[in-house]
Amino acid sequence: MNTLSRVLLRQLFGKLGRRRVQGWRLFYRLRVEVLLHTRKAIERISSVARVRVWVDQEAFPRICKLLRRARHTVIIQMFIWKDDALGRRMAAEIVRLADRGVQIDITKEAAGDVFELHKDFLATRSAHDPMWQRFWSHPRIRITYSHNNDHAKVYIIDDRILLLTGMNISEDEYLKWHDYLVELRDHSSVSHYLTDGEVRSSDRGACLVMNREGRREIRPVLMRLLRSARKSVVAEHCYISDPQVLAELVRLTHGGVRVTLIAPEKLDVHYHATWQSIAQLVRLSDPSRLRIFVYPGFLHAKIILVDRRQVFVGSANLMRSSLDEMGEVNVLFDDTAEGALFKIREILRRDILKSRPLTGPLRLSWLSRWLAWLKL
Incomplete structure (x- = not known):
């Protein structure tokens, strides 16, 4: 056959x-x-x-x-x-x-x-x-x-x-x-x-982006969005370990784009892999263009704001299994959704204010590096 x-x-x-x-x-x-x-006429269904x-x-x-x-x-x-x-x-x-x-x-x-x-x-x-x-x-x-x-x-x-x-x-x-x-x-x-x-x-300014069987849209849309950044990227994510995403964030900092990452102080899973990836990001990026904030408590958000006008948010994590293998649903919207965009900006601003800035290189133990290799 x-x-x-x-x-x-x-x-x-x-x-x-x-x-x-x-x-x-x-x-x-x-x-x-x-x-x-x-009760409406069919042509009036908006x-x-x-x-x-x-x-x-x-x-x-x-x-x-x-x-x-x-x-x-x-x-x-x-x-x-x-x-x-x-x-x-x-x-x-x-x-x-x-x-x-x-x-x-x-x-x-x-x-x-x-x-x-x-x-x-x-x-x-x-x-x-x-x-x-x-x-x-x-x-x-x-x-x-x-x-x-x-x-x-x-x-x-x-x-x-x-x-x-x-x-x-x-x-x-x-x-x-x-x-x-x-x-x-x-x-x-x-x-x-x-x-x-x-x-x-x-x-109309907002579109669904999905990983379904036979359709893998999340990674291509995410990478195009990051590559389109000209001034700033703010990412508030709980699980971060995808090599392609990390490499693009590093490239953006060397290209003059300000990258801000809000990461969780506490995680239920994938803790060591996330912080090993953040340590790599800190080591390879332009330090004048990168800011890391440690959010107090549990953070389960999966949101990226690009140039203060495009938002990518939903269920997808910045890890290979989520971007390439699992079913996920995100939405990409821009400044035509003015109220939603304003609220996102304000929430991210408040989250930064309540978080602790990370200064200096991260020093992880050999045990943490080994657990990160196991994706834990």
Whole structure:
């Protein structure tokens, strides 16, 4: 069998084909639901994008508020969903939505289970808690337990709102970790996500950038964005170790671009690899063009601001597995989203003020260097 035939069979019947069919099924079901529920004439259904940004403990109240406004469909893609106070609260919200007739489609990624430990999402299927029992047995809640290595965290409400974030459904992350949520009010972004990019989103200053099966957009877009920098780059990221990204940041400093990195004081994983990479960045960069700030506490952000006018934010980390292998969803937006851009600038400014500047070279122990080599 030739290569073309194998590719076509995989597209139609393989893992990629099943995912494409599921996405298109949800896409067309949303189109039908819109026609059944909207009171507007079809030509008045707007596709104008509106971008809003929420941070830290603003995020989940906003998610719940938007969920309660859902008319017919909610779609959730989640990496980690813990059986803790926030996880149960979110499940209860979903049950209430289903009770009033909203169809819920949840895809939970199996790769996230290792981080749930004794609060495992899948174990709630056999829990004695009546709420979890209703959650798993409700006829309007469909749960898919996937093995797609999908790190994305996405909420879709009807056909009009897409929320993307680095935040998992976890009480610890909600209360202690610094992170962002982006709200896109644009039904073309919903269509773009559900069809794995086959239906293009309207280019109105904000566009989705995705790693999906058969589509790896995150690294190329990120590298083009960094290479476009003329004056400044501000990166607030938790996990940093990708050699290509580090090399580009070094090159930018020698080309006269100011590079500011906000890195976490505390990390749950990848701590040694991150700080080994930062030590390399400090050693190779032009010191007059590089500033490193150590953020107090846990930082889970994944955001880059270029020349104060372009923002790249979402679930993707600056590490090879995230940029090249895992499913991720980011958004790239510019100064046409004026309110969101202003808020991002202000948050980054405040984060720098509360952080400790790093001065001088980093001296890491042989044990730390060995653990970094193991990507720990």
